[in-house]
Amino acid sequence: xxxxxxxxxxxxxxxxxxxxxxxxxxxxxxxxxxxxxxxxxxxxxxxxxxxxxxxxxxxxxxxxxxxxxxxxxxxxxxxxxxxxxxxxxxxxxxxxxxxxxxxxxxxxxxxxxxxxxxxxxxxxxxxxxxxxxxxxxxxxxxxxxxxxxxxxxxxxxxxxxxxxxxxxxxxxxxxxxxxxxxxxxxxxxxxxx
Amino acid sequence: xxxxxxxxxxxxxxxxxxxxxxxxxxxxxxxxxxxxxxxxxxxxxxxxxxxxxxxxxxxxxxxxxxxxxxxxxxxxxxxxxxxxxxxxxxxxxxxxxxxxxxxxxxxxxxxxxxxxxxxxxxxxxxxxxxxxxxxxxxxxxxxxxxxxxxxxxxxxxxxxxxxxxxxxxxxxxxxxxxxxxxxxxxxxxxxxxxxxxxxxxxxxxxxxxxxxxxxxxxxxxxxxxxxxxxxxxxxxxxxxxxxxxxxxxxxxxxxxxxxxxxxxxxxxxxxxxxxxxxxxxxxxxxxxxxxxxxxxxxxxxxxxxxxxxxxxxxxxxxxxxxxxxxxxxxxxxxxxxxxxxxxxxxxxxxxxxxxxxxxxxxxxxxxxxxxxxxxxxxxxxxxxxxxxxxx
Numbered sequence: 001x002x003x004x005x006x007x008x009x010x011x012x013x014x015x016x017x018x019x020x021x022x023x024x025x026x027x028x029x030x031x032x033x034x035x036x037x038x039x040x041x042x043x044x045x046x047x048x049x050x051x052x053x054x055x056x057x058x059x060x061x062x063x064x065x066x067x068x069x070x071x072x073x074x075x076x077x078x079x080x081x082x083x084x085x086x087x088x089x090x091x092x093x094x095x096x097x098x099x100x101x102x103x104x105x106x107x108x109x110x111x112x113x114x115x116x117x118x119x120x121x122x123x124x125x126x127x128x129x130x131x132x133x134x135x136x137x138x139x140x141x142x143x144x145x146x147x148x149x150x151x152x153x154x155x156x157x158x159x160x161x162x163x164x165x166x167x168x169x170x171x172x173x174x175x176x177x178x179x180x181x182x183x184x185x186x187x188x189x190x191x192x193x
Numbered sequence: 194x195x196x197x198x199x200x201x202x203x204x205x206x207x208x209x210x211x212x213x214x215x216x217x218x219x220x221x222x223x224x225x226x227x228x229x230x231x232x233x234x235x236x237x238x239x240x241x242x243x244x245x246x247x248x249x250x251x252x253x254x255x256x257x258x259x260x261x262x263x264x265x266x267x268x269x270x271x272x273x274x275x276x277x278x279x280x281x282x283x284x285x286x287x288x289x290x291x292x293x294x295x296x297x298x299x300x301x302x303x304x305x306x307x308x309x310x311x312x313x314x315x316x317x318x319x320x321x322x323x324x325x326x327x328x329x330x331x332x333x334x335x336x337x338x339x340x341x342x343x344x345x346x347x348x349x350x351x352x353x354x355x356x357x358x359x360x361x362x363x364x365x366x367x368x369x370x371x372x373x374x375x376x377x378x379x380x381x382x383x384x385x386x387x388x389x390x391x392x393x394x395x396x397x398x399x400x401x402x403x404x405x406x407x408x409x410x411x412x413x414x415x416x417x418x419x420x421x422x423x424x425x426x427x428x429x430x431x432x433x434x435x436x437x438x439x440x441x442x443x444x445x446x447x448x449x450x451x452x453x454x455x456x457x458x459x460x461x462x463x464x465x466x467x468x469x470x471x472x473x474x475x476x477x478x479x480x481x482x483x484x485x486x487x488x489x490x491x492x493x494x495x496x497x498x499x500x501x502x503x504x505x506x507x508x509x510x511x512x513x514x515x516x517x518x519x520x521x522x523x524x525x526x527x528x529x530x531x532x533x534x535x536x537x538x539x540x541x542x543x544x545x546x547x548x549x550x551x552x553x554x555x556x557x558x559x560x561x562x563x564x565x566x567x568x569x570x571x572x573x574x575x576x577x578x579x580x581x582x583x584x
Contacts (some may be wrong), residue, residue, distance in 0.1 A: 037356075038362070038363075039368070041353075056238055057234045059235050060235075062328050062354050062356055063354050063355070063356070065328070065354065066328075066353070069265065094247065099237070099241065
Protein backbone atom coordinates (compact mmCIF):
# COMPACT_ATOMS: atom_id res chain seq x y z
CA UNK A 1 0.00 0.00 0.00
CA UNK A 2 1.48 3.38 -0.94
CA UNK A 3 2.29 5.74 1.90
CA UNK A 4 0.16 8.77 2.66
CA UNK A 5 1.00 12.44 2.32
CA UNK A 6 0.95 14.00 5.78
CA UNK A 7 1.44 17.62 6.83
CA UNK A 8 2.40 18.57 10.37
CA UNK A 9 1.76 22.17 11.40
CA UNK A 10 4.21 22.82 14.23
CA UNK A 11 6.43 25.80 15.01
CA UNK A 12 8.74 24.02 17.44
CA UNK A 13 11.37 22.23 15.37
CA UNK A 14 12.24 19.61 17.99
CA UNK A 15 8.64 18.72 18.53
CA UNK A 16 8.03 18.50 14.80
CA UNK A 17 10.99 16.15 14.33
CA UNK A 18 9.79 13.85 17.08
CA UNK A 19 6.35 13.61 15.51
CA UNK A 20 7.90 12.91 12.11
CA UNK A 21 9.95 10.07 13.66
CA UNK A 22 6.87 8.61 15.24
CA UNK A 23 4.93 8.70 11.99
CA UNK A 24 7.72 7.24 9.87
CA UNK A 25 7.69 4.24 12.17
CA UNK A 26 4.04 3.67 11.34
CA UNK A 27 4.48 3.42 7.59
CA UNK A 28 6.19 4.70 4.47
CA UNK A 29 4.63 8.15 4.50
CA UNK A 30 5.67 11.47 3.01
CA UNK A 31 5.73 13.86 5.92
CA UNK A 32 6.04 17.64 5.50
CA UNK A 33 6.39 20.13 8.34
CA UNK A 34 4.97 23.64 8.05
CA UNK A 35 6.42 25.93 10.70
CA UNK A 36 5.04 29.33 9.72
CA UNK A 37 1.47 30.39 10.07
CA UNK A 38 1.43 32.92 7.24
CA UNK A 39 -0.05 31.55 4.03
CA UNK A 40 -0.95 28.30 5.78
CA UNK A 41 -4.18 27.77 3.86
CA UNK A 42 -2.46 28.31 0.51
CA UNK A 43 0.43 25.98 1.30
CA UNK A 44 -1.85 23.19 2.41
CA UNK A 45 -4.10 23.61 -0.63
CA UNK A 46 -1.06 23.37 -2.90
CA UNK A 47 0.22 20.21 -1.29
CA UNK A 48 -3.11 18.34 -1.23
CA UNK A 49 -2.24 16.19 1.78
CA UNK A 50 -4.19 13.15 2.93
CA UNK A 51 -3.86 14.15 6.57
CA UNK A 52 -2.98 17.36 8.42
CA UNK A 53 -1.92 17.08 12.06
CA UNK A 54 -1.91 20.12 14.34
CA UNK A 55 -1.77 20.85 18.05
CA UNK A 56 -5.31 21.09 19.36
CA UNK A 57 -4.45 24.46 20.97
CA UNK A 58 -2.72 25.97 17.94
CA UNK A 59 -4.46 29.26 16.99
CA UNK A 60 -3.94 28.39 13.32
CA UNK A 61 -6.48 25.62 13.65
CA UNK A 62 -9.28 27.99 12.79
CA UNK A 63 -7.62 28.55 9.42
CA UNK A 64 -7.78 24.81 8.79
CA UNK A 65 -11.44 24.81 9.74
CA UNK A 66 -12.09 27.24 6.94
CA UNK A 67 -10.06 25.19 4.51
CA UNK A 68 -12.02 22.07 5.43
CA UNK A 69 -15.29 23.86 4.75
CA UNK A 70 -14.26 25.69 1.64
CA UNK A 71 -12.97 22.80 -0.44
CA UNK A 72 -15.76 21.69 -2.70
CA UNK A 73 -16.37 18.09 -3.78
CA UNK A 74 -14.61 18.66 -7.12
CA UNK A 75 -11.38 19.91 -5.62
CA UNK A 76 -10.39 16.98 -3.45
CA UNK A 77 -11.98 18.05 -0.21
CA UNK A 78 -10.09 18.22 3.03
CA UNK A 79 -12.94 17.14 5.23
CA UNK A 80 -12.85 17.50 8.98
CA UNK A 81 -11.67 14.38 10.63
CA UNK A 82 -14.57 13.00 12.53
CA UNK A 83 -14.06 9.34 13.01
CA UNK A 84 -17.72 8.47 13.27
CA UNK A 85 -16.86 4.80 13.52
CA UNK A 86 -14.55 5.36 16.45
CA UNK A 87 -15.59 8.13 18.79
CA UNK A 88 -13.03 6.96 21.35
CA UNK A 89 -10.17 7.68 18.99
CA UNK A 90 -11.32 11.26 18.34
CA UNK A 91 -11.68 11.84 22.05
CA UNK A 92 -8.28 10.33 22.80
CA UNK A 93 -6.67 12.53 20.17
CA UNK A 94 -8.23 15.73 21.52
CA UNK A 95 -7.36 14.78 25.07
CA UNK A 96 -3.78 14.13 24.05
CA UNK A 97 -3.74 17.54 22.36
CA UNK A 98 -3.69 16.68 18.67
CA UNK A 99 -6.30 17.32 16.04
CA UNK A 100 -6.32 15.73 12.63
CA UNK A 101 -7.90 16.85 9.38
CA UNK A 102 -8.20 14.08 6.83
CA UNK A 103 -9.15 13.91 3.20
CA UNK A 104 -12.64 12.66 2.50
CA UNK A 105 -12.91 8.96 1.82
CA UNK A 106 -9.71 7.81 3.51
CA UNK A 107 -10.39 4.44 5.16
CA UNK A 108 -10.42 4.38 8.96
CA UNK A 109 -7.89 1.54 9.06
CA UNK A 110 -5.38 3.77 7.27
CA UNK A 111 -5.98 6.70 9.61
CA UNK A 112 -5.82 4.73 12.82
CA UNK A 113 -2.08 3.85 12.98
CA UNK A 114 -1.13 7.43 12.13
CA UNK A 115 -3.39 8.90 14.73
CA UNK A 116 -2.20 6.34 17.29
CA UNK A 117 1.40 7.36 16.64
CA UNK A 118 0.54 11.06 16.87
CA UNK A 119 -1.42 10.53 20.08
CA UNK A 120 1.55 8.73 21.64
CA UNK A 121 3.90 11.61 20.78
CA UNK A 122 1.52 14.28 21.96
CA UNK A 123 0.95 12.42 25.23
CA UNK A 124 4.68 12.56 25.78
CA UNK A 125 4.83 16.33 25.06
CA UNK A 126 1.96 16.93 27.38
CA UNK A 127 3.65 15.02 30.19
CA UNK A 128 6.94 16.85 29.64
CA UNK A 129 5.21 20.22 29.64
CA UNK A 130 3.27 19.47 32.82
CA UNK A 131 6.43 18.30 34.58
CA UNK A 132 8.34 21.37 33.49
CA UNK A 133 5.60 23.71 34.64
CA UNK A 134 5.33 21.93 37.98
CA UNK A 135 9.10 22.11 38.52
CA UNK A 136 9.18 25.80 37.65
CA UNK A 137 6.29 26.58 39.95
CA UNK A 138 7.88 24.64 42.80
CA UNK A 139 11.20 26.47 42.35
CA UNK A 140 9.43 29.80 42.26
CA UNK A 141 7.52 28.99 45.45
CA UNK A 142 10.67 27.86 47.19
CA UNK A 143 12.30 31.21 46.40
CA UNK A 144 9.37 33.17 47.76
CA UNK A 145 9.20 31.09 50.94
CA UNK A 146 12.93 31.70 51.44
CA UNK A 147 12.44 35.44 51.07
CA UNK A 148 9.48 35.43 53.47
CA UNK A 149 11.56 33.49 56.00
CA UNK A 150 14.39 36.03 55.69
CA UNK A 151 11.98 38.91 56.26
CA UNK A 152 10.54 37.26 59.39
CA UNK A 153 13.99 36.38 60.76
CA UNK A 154 15.13 39.96 60.43
CA UNK A 155 11.93 41.60 61.67
CA UNK A 156 11.39 39.35 64.68
CA UNK A 157 14.92 38.24 65.44
CA UNK A 158 14.05 34.53 65.15
CA UNK A 159 15.90 31.68 63.50
CA UNK A 160 15.00 30.03 60.21
CA UNK A 161 13.17 27.12 61.76
CA UNK A 162 10.99 29.40 63.86
CA UNK A 163 10.30 31.60 60.85
CA UNK A 164 9.10 28.63 58.85
CA UNK A 165 7.01 27.36 61.77
CA UNK A 166 5.34 30.76 61.95
CA UNK A 167 4.55 30.75 58.25
CA UNK A 168 3.15 27.24 58.47
CA UNK A 169 1.01 28.00 61.49
CA UNK A 170 -0.44 31.11 59.82
CA UNK A 171 -1.18 29.11 56.70
CA UNK A 172 -2.94 26.39 58.69
CA UNK A 173 -4.95 28.91 60.71
CA UNK A 174 -6.15 30.59 57.53
CA UNK A 175 -6.66 27.37 55.61
CA UNK A 176 -4.22 28.44 52.89
CA UNK A 177 -0.96 27.30 51.39
CA UNK A 178 2.38 28.29 52.91
CA UNK A 179 3.45 29.68 49.52
CA UNK A 180 0.41 31.97 49.42
CA UNK A 181 1.10 33.36 52.89
CA UNK A 182 4.77 33.86 51.95
CA UNK A 183 3.72 35.69 48.78
CA UNK A 184 1.51 38.05 50.79
CA UNK A 185 4.22 38.73 53.31
CA UNK A 186 6.81 39.49 50.63
CA UNK A 187 4.39 41.81 48.89
CA UNK A 188 3.44 43.64 52.10
CA UNK A 189 7.11 43.98 53.07
CA UNK A 190 7.80 45.44 49.65
CA UNK A 191 5.15 48.11 50.27
CA UNK A 192 6.57 49.02 53.67
CA UNK A 193 10.16 49.57 52.59
CA UNK B 194 -20.39 25.33 52.26
CA UNK B 195 -18.46 23.47 49.64
CA UNK B 196 -18.60 24.80 46.11
CA UNK B 197 -19.36 22.82 42.98
CA UNK B 198 -16.60 23.18 40.45
CA UNK B 199 -17.35 23.88 36.78
CA UNK B 200 -14.81 24.00 33.97
CA UNK B 201 -15.45 26.98 31.69
CA UNK B 202 -13.56 27.63 28.47
CA UNK B 203 -12.90 31.14 27.19
CA UNK B 204 -10.89 32.74 24.41
CA UNK B 205 -8.96 35.80 25.65
CA UNK B 206 -11.06 38.72 24.40
CA UNK B 207 -12.71 41.57 26.28
CA UNK B 208 -16.08 39.89 25.83
CA UNK B 209 -14.95 37.00 28.04
CA UNK B 210 -15.53 39.47 30.89
CA UNK B 211 -18.80 37.91 32.17
CA UNK B 212 -17.10 34.58 32.99
CA UNK B 213 -14.05 36.19 34.55
CA UNK B 214 -16.04 38.77 36.52
CA UNK B 215 -18.46 36.09 37.77
CA UNK B 216 -15.49 34.19 39.17
CA UNK B 217 -13.57 37.20 40.54
CA UNK B 218 -16.38 39.36 41.94
CA UNK B 219 -18.13 36.43 43.61
CA UNK B 220 -21.26 35.87 41.54
CA UNK B 221 -20.19 32.25 41.01
CA UNK B 222 -19.62 31.62 44.73
CA UNK B 223 -22.99 33.23 45.48
CA UNK B 224 -24.57 30.42 43.45
CA UNK B 225 -22.42 27.77 45.13
CA UNK B 226 -20.08 27.49 42.15
CA UNK B 227 -16.36 27.63 41.68
CA UNK B 228 -15.10 28.26 38.14
CA UNK B 229 -12.07 26.59 36.71
CA UNK B 230 -11.45 29.07 33.88
CA UNK B 231 -9.57 27.51 30.98
CA UNK B 232 -7.97 29.85 28.46
CA UNK B 233 -8.34 28.52 24.92
CA UNK B 234 -6.53 29.56 21.79
CA UNK B 235 -8.96 28.86 18.98
CA UNK B 236 -12.68 28.49 18.41
CA UNK B 237 -12.17 25.01 17.04
CA UNK B 238 -10.51 24.11 20.33
CA UNK B 239 -13.44 25.55 22.28
CA UNK B 240 -15.92 23.53 20.22
CA UNK B 241 -13.84 20.34 20.54
CA UNK B 242 -13.35 20.73 24.29
CA UNK B 243 -17.09 21.21 24.80
CA UNK B 244 -17.94 18.41 22.37
CA UNK B 245 -15.66 15.88 24.05
CA UNK B 246 -16.36 16.84 27.65
CA UNK B 247 -13.12 18.71 28.36
CA UNK B 248 -15.14 21.70 29.59
CA UNK B 249 -18.66 22.04 30.97
CA UNK B 250 -19.53 25.34 29.27
CA UNK B 251 -17.97 27.82 26.89
CA UNK B 252 -17.83 31.50 26.01
CA UNK B 253 -18.51 30.97 22.33
CA UNK B 254 -19.22 32.81 19.07
CA UNK B 255 -22.99 32.98 18.74
CA UNK B 256 -23.12 31.42 15.24
CA UNK B 257 -20.91 28.45 16.22
CA UNK B 258 -23.61 26.35 17.93
CA UNK B 259 -25.83 27.10 14.91
CA UNK B 260 -23.16 25.72 12.57
CA UNK B 261 -22.98 22.59 14.75
CA UNK B 262 -26.76 22.21 14.56
CA UNK B 263 -26.53 22.45 10.75
CA UNK B 264 -23.96 19.65 10.57
CA UNK B 265 -21.10 21.95 9.56
CA UNK B 266 -18.73 20.69 12.25
CA UNK B 267 -17.61 17.47 13.86
CA UNK B 268 -20.21 14.98 15.01
CA UNK B 269 -20.51 16.02 18.66
CA UNK B 270 -23.49 15.88 21.02
CA UNK B 271 -25.93 18.78 20.51
CA UNK B 272 -24.99 22.23 21.84
CA UNK B 273 -27.39 24.65 23.51
CA UNK B 274 -26.96 28.41 23.63
CA UNK B 275 -28.49 29.40 26.96
CA UNK B 276 -28.07 33.18 26.75
CA UNK B 277 -26.19 35.92 24.97
CA UNK B 278 -23.36 37.32 27.07
CA UNK B 279 -22.19 40.19 24.87
CA UNK B 280 -23.37 42.40 22.05
CA UNK B 281 -21.12 44.45 19.77
CA UNK B 282 -17.45 44.90 20.58
CA UNK B 283 -16.29 44.31 17.00
CA UNK B 284 -14.49 46.81 14.78
CA UNK B 285 -13.61 46.91 11.10
CA UNK B 286 -10.06 48.00 10.25
CA UNK B 287 -8.36 48.73 6.92
CA UNK B 288 -4.66 48.51 6.13
CA UNK B 289 -2.44 51.58 6.24
CA UNK B 290 -2.42 52.08 2.45
CA UNK B 291 -6.21 51.99 2.25
CA UNK B 292 -6.45 54.33 5.22
CA UNK B 293 -4.25 56.81 3.41
CA UNK B 294 -6.38 56.67 0.27
CA UNK B 295 -9.49 57.22 2.36
CA UNK B 296 -7.93 60.24 4.00
CA UNK B 297 -6.92 61.61 0.61
CA UNK B 298 -10.59 61.81 -0.42
CA UNK B 299 -11.49 63.48 2.86
CA UNK B 300 -12.96 60.56 4.80
CA UNK B 301 -12.98 61.57 8.46
CA UNK B 302 -12.88 58.10 10.11
CA UNK B 303 -15.95 58.92 12.15
CA UNK B 304 -16.28 55.22 13.14
CA UNK B 305 -20.07 55.34 13.44
CA UNK B 306 -21.55 55.73 9.94
CA UNK B 307 -21.60 52.46 7.99
CA UNK B 308 -22.98 54.01 4.81
CA UNK B 309 -20.39 56.79 4.69
CA UNK B 310 -17.58 54.31 5.39
CA UNK B 311 -18.81 51.96 2.67
CA UNK B 312 -19.25 54.73 0.10
CA UNK B 313 -15.75 56.02 0.86
CA UNK B 314 -14.28 52.54 0.48
CA UNK B 315 -16.11 52.00 -2.80
CA UNK B 316 -14.68 55.21 -4.20
CA UNK B 317 -11.06 54.30 -3.41
CA UNK B 318 -11.07 50.57 -4.10
CA UNK B 319 -12.17 48.35 -6.96
CA UNK B 320 -11.56 44.68 -7.54
CA UNK B 321 -11.00 41.94 -5.01
CA UNK B 322 -11.22 42.77 -1.32
CA UNK B 323 -9.87 40.25 1.18
CA UNK B 324 -11.40 40.63 4.63
CA UNK B 325 -10.24 38.72 7.71
CA UNK B 326 -12.65 37.38 10.33
CA UNK B 327 -11.89 35.20 13.39
CA UNK B 328 -13.87 32.14 12.30
CA UNK B 329 -16.02 31.02 9.36
CA UNK B 330 -19.03 31.04 11.71
CA UNK B 331 -18.81 34.38 13.45
CA UNK B 332 -20.89 37.50 13.91
CA UNK B 333 -17.97 39.27 12.22
CA UNK B 334 -18.47 37.29 8.99
CA UNK B 335 -22.16 38.13 9.11
CA UNK B 336 -21.49 41.86 9.66
CA UNK B 337 -19.01 42.07 6.77
CA UNK B 338 -21.34 40.30 4.35
CA UNK B 339 -24.26 42.50 5.38
CA UNK B 340 -22.24 45.70 5.15
CA UNK B 341 -21.01 45.08 1.59
CA UNK B 342 -24.15 43.38 0.27
CA UNK B 343 -25.34 45.02 -2.94
CA UNK B 344 -22.29 47.32 -3.13
CA UNK B 345 -19.80 47.30 -6.01
CA UNK B 346 -17.37 45.57 -3.62
CA UNK B 347 -19.59 42.54 -3.06
CA UNK B 348 -18.60 40.54 -6.17
CA UNK B 349 -14.90 40.78 -5.25
CA UNK B 350 -15.34 40.15 -1.53
CA UNK B 351 -13.59 37.13 -0.07
CA UNK B 352 -13.68 36.35 3.63
CA UNK B 353 -10.70 34.66 5.26
CA UNK B 354 -10.25 33.19 8.70
CA UNK B 355 -7.37 34.73 10.63
CA UNK B 356 -6.79 34.02 14.34
CA UNK B 357 -7.39 37.32 16.19
CA UNK B 358 -3.87 37.66 17.66
CA UNK B 359 -2.53 37.40 14.08
CA UNK B 360 -4.97 39.92 12.58
CA UNK B 361 -2.56 42.86 12.80
CA UNK B 362 0.23 40.87 11.14
CA UNK B 363 -2.11 39.63 8.38
CA UNK B 364 -3.15 43.23 7.69
CA UNK B 365 0.46 44.44 7.63
CA UNK B 366 1.64 41.64 5.33
CA UNK B 367 -1.19 42.09 2.84
CA UNK B 368 -2.70 38.68 3.54
CA UNK B 369 -5.93 40.64 4.07
CA UNK B 370 -6.88 44.21 3.06
CA UNK B 371 -9.27 44.73 5.95
CA UNK B 372 -10.66 42.78 8.88
CA UNK B 373 -13.49 42.64 11.37
CA UNK B 374 -12.53 41.39 14.82
CA UNK B 375 -13.46 41.70 18.49
CA UNK B 376 -11.51 43.89 20.88
CA UNK B 377 -8.71 44.16 21.89
CA UNK B 378 -7.37 42.87 18.57
CA UNK B 379 -8.62 45.74 16.42
CA UNK B 380 -6.94 48.24 18.76
CA UNK B 381 -3.82 46.11 18.70
CA UNK B 382 -3.59 46.60 14.91
CA UNK B 383 -3.82 50.37 15.40
CA UNK B 384 -1.18 50.20 18.12
CA UNK B 385 1.21 48.35 15.81
CA UNK B 386 0.44 50.84 13.01
CA UNK B 387 -0.84 48.03 10.78
CA UNK B 388 -4.04 49.92 10.00
CA UNK B 389 -6.82 52.25 11.05
CA UNK B 390 -10.28 51.57 12.47
CA UNK B 391 -13.01 52.36 9.99
CA UNK B 392 -16.21 51.25 11.66
CA UNK B 393 -17.76 49.79 14.80
CA UNK B 394 -19.69 46.54 14.38
CA UNK B 395 -22.69 48.22 16.01
CA UNK B 396 -22.69 50.85 13.25
CA UNK B 397 -23.68 48.07 10.83
CA UNK B 398 -26.16 46.28 13.07
CA UNK B 399 -27.15 47.98 16.29
CA UNK B 400 -27.57 44.75 18.27
CA UNK B 401 -25.12 42.18 16.93
CA UNK B 402 -25.02 39.32 19.46
CA UNK B 403 -21.36 38.40 19.76
CA UNK B 404 -20.80 35.72 22.40
CA UNK B 405 -23.11 33.25 24.04
CA UNK B 406 -22.97 30.88 26.98
CA UNK B 407 -22.94 27.45 25.34
CA UNK B 408 -23.35 24.03 27.00
CA UNK B 409 -24.10 20.57 25.71
CA UNK B 410 -27.75 19.58 25.68
CA UNK B 411 -26.76 16.52 27.70
CA UNK B 412 -25.62 18.90 30.45
CA UNK B 413 -28.59 21.29 30.36
CA UNK B 414 -30.94 18.29 30.54
CA UNK B 415 -29.19 16.16 33.14
CA UNK B 416 -28.00 19.06 35.36
CA UNK B 417 -30.83 21.61 35.43
CA UNK B 418 -29.82 23.01 38.86
CA UNK B 419 -26.21 23.53 37.87
CA UNK B 420 -27.26 25.01 34.52
CA UNK B 421 -29.52 27.47 36.32
CA UNK B 422 -26.86 28.40 38.88
CA UNK B 423 -24.31 28.99 36.13
CA UNK B 424 -26.71 31.09 34.07
CA UNK B 425 -27.62 33.24 37.07
CA UNK B 426 -23.97 33.81 38.02
CA UNK B 427 -23.11 34.87 34.46
CA UNK B 428 -26.27 36.97 34.12
CA UNK B 429 -25.46 38.90 37.32
CA UNK B 430 -21.89 39.40 36.12
CA UNK B 431 -23.21 40.80 32.81
CA UNK B 432 -25.44 43.20 34.72
CA UNK B 433 -22.54 44.25 36.96
CA UNK B 434 -20.24 44.99 34.01
CA UNK B 435 -22.88 47.17 32.37
CA UNK B 436 -22.95 49.54 35.35
CA UNK B 437 -20.67 52.28 33.97
CA UNK B 438 -18.69 52.79 37.17
CA UNK B 439 -17.71 49.11 37.21
CA UNK B 440 -16.14 49.10 33.78
CA UNK B 441 -12.79 50.38 35.07
CA UNK B 442 -12.58 47.54 37.58
CA UNK B 443 -13.54 45.07 34.86
CA UNK B 444 -10.65 46.39 32.76
CA UNK B 445 -8.19 45.84 35.63
CA UNK B 446 -9.40 42.30 36.29
CA UNK B 447 -9.43 41.28 32.63
CA UNK B 448 -5.96 42.63 31.89
CA UNK B 449 -4.25 40.46 34.52
CA UNK B 450 -1.63 37.96 33.39
CA UNK B 451 -3.98 35.08 34.28
CA UNK B 452 -6.57 36.30 31.80
CA UNK B 453 -5.91 38.58 28.79
CA UNK B 454 -2.36 39.42 29.89
CA UNK B 455 -2.44 42.83 28.21
CA UNK B 456 -1.83 46.36 29.28
CA UNK B 457 -5.05 47.82 30.71
CA UNK B 458 -4.49 50.76 28.39
CA UNK B 459 -5.26 48.46 25.45
CA UNK B 460 -8.18 46.50 26.90
CA UNK B 461 -9.93 49.61 28.22
CA UNK B 462 -10.46 51.16 24.79
CA UNK B 463 -13.26 48.79 23.83
CA UNK B 464 -14.72 48.43 27.32
CA UNK B 465 -14.92 52.19 27.84
CA UNK B 466 -15.96 52.95 24.25
CA UNK B 467 -12.98 55.20 23.61
CA UNK B 468 -11.31 53.87 20.51
CA UNK B 469 -8.10 55.16 19.00
CA UNK B 470 -8.91 54.93 15.30
CA UNK B 471 -5.43 55.69 13.97
CA UNK B 472 -1.83 55.30 15.09
CA UNK B 473 -1.79 59.11 15.38
CA UNK B 474 -4.06 58.70 18.38
CA UNK B 475 -7.35 60.16 17.08
CA UNK B 476 -9.98 59.09 19.60
CA UNK B 477 -13.63 58.32 18.84
CA UNK B 478 -16.21 57.99 21.59
CA UNK B 479 -18.72 55.27 20.86
CA UNK B 480 -21.05 54.85 23.83
CA UNK B 481 -22.19 51.24 24.21
CA UNK B 482 -19.48 50.04 21.85
CA UNK B 483 -19.90 46.74 23.69
CA UNK B 484 -22.87 45.76 25.82
CA UNK B 485 -23.21 42.88 28.21
CA UNK B 486 -26.71 43.30 29.61
CA UNK B 487 -28.55 46.60 29.03
CA UNK B 488 -31.53 46.77 26.69
CA UNK B 489 -32.41 43.08 26.99
CA UNK B 490 -29.05 42.07 25.50
CA UNK B 491 -28.97 38.63 27.15
CA UNK B 492 -32.19 37.17 25.72
CA UNK B 493 -31.36 34.56 23.03
CA UNK B 494 -34.03 35.50 20.49
CA UNK B 495 -35.07 32.62 18.25
CA UNK B 496 -35.46 35.16 15.47
CA UNK B 497 -31.76 36.05 15.80
CA UNK B 498 -30.95 32.34 15.46
CA UNK B 499 -33.06 32.18 12.30
CA UNK B 500 -31.45 35.29 10.82
CA UNK B 501 -27.91 33.97 11.37
CA UNK B 502 -28.91 30.48 10.18
CA UNK B 503 -30.32 31.87 6.95
CA UNK B 504 -27.02 33.67 6.32
CA UNK B 505 -24.97 30.53 7.03
CA UNK B 506 -27.28 28.43 4.85
CA UNK B 507 -26.80 30.86 1.95
CA UNK B 508 -23.03 30.81 2.32
CA UNK B 509 -22.89 27.00 2.44
CA UNK B 510 -25.64 26.02 0.01
CA UNK B 511 -27.98 24.55 2.59
CA UNK B 512 -31.77 24.62 2.71
CA UNK B 513 -32.63 27.85 4.57
CA UNK B 514 -35.91 26.51 5.98
CA UNK B 515 -34.30 23.47 7.58
CA UNK B 516 -31.43 25.64 8.79
CA UNK B 517 -33.71 28.14 10.49
CA UNK B 518 -35.67 25.38 12.22
CA UNK B 519 -32.55 23.61 13.46
CA UNK B 520 -31.00 26.86 14.71
CA UNK B 521 -34.08 27.89 16.66
CA UNK B 522 -34.03 24.63 18.57
CA UNK B 523 -30.58 25.31 20.05
CA UNK B 524 -31.33 28.88 21.21
CA UNK B 525 -32.88 27.96 24.52
CA UNK B 526 -35.29 30.77 25.36
CA UNK B 527 -37.06 28.19 27.56
CA UNK B 528 -33.95 27.75 29.73
CA UNK B 529 -33.58 31.51 29.91
CA UNK B 530 -37.13 31.90 31.14
CA UNK B 531 -36.98 28.99 33.55
CA UNK B 532 -33.62 29.76 35.18
CA UNK B 533 -33.29 33.54 35.15
CA UNK B 534 -36.69 34.52 36.48
CA UNK B 535 -35.39 33.71 39.97
CA UNK B 536 -32.51 36.17 39.47
CA UNK B 537 -34.99 38.93 38.68
CA UNK B 538 -34.63 39.03 34.91
CA UNK B 539 -37.62 40.46 33.12
CA UNK B 540 -38.92 38.33 30.25
CA UNK B 541 -40.18 39.60 26.93
CA UNK B 542 -43.67 38.38 26.03
CA UNK B 543 -42.49 36.69 22.82
CA UNK B 544 -39.38 34.64 22.02
CA UNK B 545 -39.03 35.94 18.48
CA UNK B 546 -39.28 39.42 17.02
CA UNK B 547 -38.87 41.26 13.76
CA UNK B 548 -35.10 41.69 13.67
CA UNK B 549 -33.81 45.13 12.78
CA UNK B 550 -37.09 46.95 13.44
CA UNK B 551 -36.03 49.20 16.31
CA UNK B 552 -34.08 52.38 15.62
CA UNK B 553 -34.25 53.59 19.22
CA UNK B 554 -34.85 52.07 22.68
CA UNK B 555 -38.36 50.63 22.56
CA UNK B 556 -40.73 49.46 25.32
CA UNK B 557 -42.23 46.00 24.74
CA UNK B 558 -44.66 43.84 26.68
CA UNK B 559 -42.98 41.73 29.34
CA UNK B 560 -43.90 39.53 32.28
CA UNK B 561 -43.45 42.42 34.70
CA UNK B 562 -45.39 44.78 32.45
CA UNK B 563 -42.92 46.50 30.22
CA UNK B 564 -39.22 46.25 29.40
CA UNK B 565 -37.06 48.47 27.25
CA UNK B 566 -35.23 46.78 24.41
CA UNK B 567 -32.16 48.43 22.92
CA UNK B 568 -32.19 49.49 19.26
CA UNK B 569 -31.39 46.67 16.81
CA UNK B 570 -31.65 48.33 13.39
CA UNK B 571 -29.37 47.58 10.45
CA UNK B 572 -27.69 50.60 8.85
CA UNK B 573 -29.52 49.95 5.58
CA UNK B 574 -32.94 49.61 7.19
CA UNK B 575 -33.28 45.92 6.40
CA UNK B 576 -35.65 43.96 8.60
CA UNK B 577 -36.11 40.23 9.02
CA UNK B 578 -39.51 38.84 9.86
CA UNK B 579 -38.92 35.22 10.92
CA UNK B 580 -41.21 32.65 9.31
CA UNK B 581 -43.74 30.97 11.61
CA UNK B 582 -41.72 27.74 11.91
CA UNK B 583 -38.71 29.71 13.20
CA UNK B 584 -40.60 31.56 15.91
